Amino acid sequence: MRVPFCWLKDYVKVDESAQEVAELLQSVGVPVENIESVGAQISGVVTCKIEKAEKHPEADRLQICQVNTGKDNIQIVTAATNAREGLITAVSLHGAVLADGTKIKRTKFRGVPSEGMFCGCEEIGVDPEFFPEDKREGIVELDPSTPLGVEVQKVLPIVEDVFIIESFANRADQLSIIGVARELAAKVHRPLQMPKILEDFDNASINDEKEDLVTIEDYEACPRFMARLIKDVKVGPSPKWMARRLELAGMRSINNVVDITNYVMLETGQPLHAYNRWKLAGGRLIVRRAGEGEVITTLDGNEQKLPEGTIVIADPEKNVGVAGIMGGLDTEVEDDTAELLLESAAFASGDVRRASLRLGLRTESSSRFEKGLDIERVIFGSQRASYLLGELCGVVESKIVVKSIPNPDKESIVLRSNTLKRVLGVEIVLEKSASILRNLGFEVEILDSGDLKVQVPSFRIDxxxxxxxxxxxxxxxxxxxLPNTLPDVTPGSVIFHSDAVEEKFRDMAVSLGLNEVITPSLFGLDTLEKFNIKDDVWQIINPLSEDQRVLRPYIFPSLIEVVNRNLRVRNEDLRLFELSHIYQKDGDKVKEPMRLGLVLSFVGATFFNLKGVIESMAQILGVNLTFQRTDLSWGHPGCSAQILLEGKKPIGWICVLHPVIAKELDIEQPLIFAELDIESMAKAQGVPQYKKISRYPSVERDLALVMAEDVQAGVVSARFKQIGGDLVSSVKCFDVYKGDSIEKGYKSMAFRFVLQSMDKTLTDDDISKFMKKIQKLAEREFQAKVRE
Amino acid sequence: MSVLEQLNQLRSEAEGEIVKASSQQEIDELWVRFFGRKAGELTTILRGVKDVPAEERPSVGKLANEVKAQIEELFKIQKERIYQDSLNERLASEKIDVTLPGVWNKPGRIHLLNATMRRIKEVFKGLGYSVVSGPEVETDYYNFEALNIPANHPSREMWDSFFLREGLLMRSQTSSNQIHVMEKQDPPVRIISPGKCYRRDSVDATHFWEFHQIEGLLVDEKVTFSDLKGTLELFAKGMFGSRRKTRFNPSYFPFTEPSAEVMVDCFVCEGKGCRVCKNSGWIEIMGSGMVHPHVLRNVGYDPEKYTGFAFGMGVERVAMLTYALDDIRVLFENDQRFLDQF
Structure with missing residues (x-):
């Protein structure tokens, strides 16, 4: 909401600057987002006093004035007839900029030099109505007490400050300037000055069934309606001050009647609507719920199809307004309108919100109604409008009909004497609490017990x-x-960090040279297709765009997208990881396991680089992983593996991107990626137990074996290790050779054994016996031949 | 030639030859020439001493020992000289250009958001808070209702959410995890809960539809609003520097009351006014408040017995403020050149 500072000052006396007021408001929870300065950007115009004025010897209509600008005495030549000795006015000096952008320079009039120019309202962009009627022509006439040499902006309302306030969702009362003023007044301990109203409620006919100016069919939809019939209204332009205030508040001036309804709404928060009574069939209004298929053309010229049940204002023949949102075009107040029916009413907030949402029609009125209902404001708003109609449109009297439920009983709330201390941690003097509440409009009774019995004003629905x-x-x-203290917490609460596993893997991945990325958890259905993902996925039913449709079942599509985006800007050495939850369907339930996604892409990268990364992690954790060839719909069929924990539990996979997908994505360099179930890996990790280190030397022996091409090195080494037992501290295949000297369909694999005993230095005899045994085993179980 | 003459001659030969030796090999050859076991010149002379007449033997023996010692000394000196020369040569040849680039694996880095998250977590871990994560897909009850945001409440507008189906949505704030935690345990509760949140916001320089929050919750007997202030002031100092000042402005969240936004004096301009603090000298860093009695009641805590405070902050916002980022989107683009900066 836009709150012009000048308008706010109507209700509370303010000596502070706009900045100070903004801070005061902030401190009590009126969120001032910004202060906007509206108005002409003039500079170099200062207040001055005309010490002496003489006729120009060469020109009858010019005067030569000696002027005191506070600092200097200068000479100004002027044609202004009201320039005279002793006048305090405004002068633009050499270099000054006026409201229309004109730059002022020294000049000569018929040979007499002039250092600048006196200014009128127009030159400095001030509203002439700021001055009394007889002082609006010529150069400005300032109060004799005005200090000299100060910038004219400081003494005249040239720039208006407007507070931009984003009031909190629960504070319906702050959608009015009085509501904001009330907070300020309470904060600075000054009285809130309420605007003048016409106290004509006594003349109202209340719930008289014979008075059919207005009929309410559903009091839940509209618990109170105050209709005011006004004859002999003179529709015309609004006075400038009102038009200006509306403009500052962000509304357009239309005519005095419409402007009064808007002005009162901004001032009090009570939306009003004026109908041209001659256009109302039967000259009366009915509040009811719309049936099926009803329509209305609203003031904005759009035809609205009304959802069934929408609260409408109608006459016996047609709809004339969507309750609380917008009036109808047919019954709009125009320049020749002579008879008005003024509506001030309360409509059910939920209904207004729903209708506003469904119609896609959000107005100043609807945004006030949907926040909540204050039926007492209905009468005040109408009476305020009545006063202004009298002042500005020559309205002498009006006929008032009120249809309403009774005022709801006011319940009081008891604030117990110990509650403040218990919640805030500090005592607040009883009288102070009571006075704060009273300043905010609450009625407070201090009970003997020290409790406060508090009645809430109707406008504080929160x-x-x-x-x-x-x-x-x-x-x-x-x-x-209030003081700053630290909590005195009961000991005994267990400290446990659920992010420990995630943080452990983050540290490991980083230590292995990988960069962490964070990518969105939602992506498009097309991504599933691109990567040939066939999983049943969870979907968003109301995404803002199609790329937010799917809750990702894997991280890798996002990682590959990051790779691709980087390759396009020639970042070509990519070693990335991401830790994120993924989303799985478990019948009707959503499962969100944590995953580690890994990707390597650089020239020369291989499957074994990433496998090395994963093995390093396993080593750090002290868990045993094995890799087993598998098929993945997004992986190269020859370079995909399932990863098994302790030889049994699948905890992830690794693959080279399928060449067909790589081609579609236009990725030419190698791309290897994997996903790991880190929770399972971490669960397998025990506390490592110390193993004794042998004091005897170790020896290395190599053995090259020729075997059929499809024999897997991992299987062979595992078997060797199993046979070797404690003697073999490690066995690894370090070279695979296929070529001329090897028969087709076969390959040579070179294994390196590290042998060591806990009990003794191994003799040549021990070693050759062992190697013989291994050789025999290889021949028997893998049909291997020793390569000479 | 007498033995004495031979010795003197050998000495002068050795003096001339040894200093000329310029390599280990030459000096070794000279050694053999003089001291060789079979035909070394000095060895031969020494071997002849026993044939010298007995009366001359003492003087010859004396000289022989003297010459031997002198020649040995010459060898020692020359050997040392040769070693020094070759060492100097080697050192000179191994001289490198120390300004050439280093060769090692590139370091990996933690993403800026998680690095920020870690710093935040560290402060609260130090204050004895546990880290508890919760589900990202939530029911309407946990995301709204239990947090005192009933259906049709105007404040629901504060959170425009992604739905999987009616009543099941991506959590719009980590506050939902407050409920899970309190349902599972009795007070005292002292937790922080980091994680991803989702809102249907249009993307711009400060908004992304997916973002990270850290929620905090402390519930016990005797917890007060002043405790909230003290705790969050301590956090602000731990996170942004010990000289930081804090300020608390009233705010509104349905699940806390009284509610407060926490401001810290601008650590970019030291409160003088700059672009980051919009010339106010203060930066909003998080929302907070006393846990609403309705929320306590919803999890079966007695609000007459227990009070508590909760707070929540946007990790993106803290990271952007701390590292002078002007666009939230760079955090999710993961350009290598960005990742390598932090």
């Missing part, structure tokens, strides 16, 4: 219980005035 009062007192006592 206050329902004791804790709400605590907040009122805390914010006006000032949060910053």
């Amino acid at each position: 206050i329902a219980e004791e804790i709400d009062l605590v907040e009122e007192i805390a914010r006006h006592a000032g949060y910053d005035n």
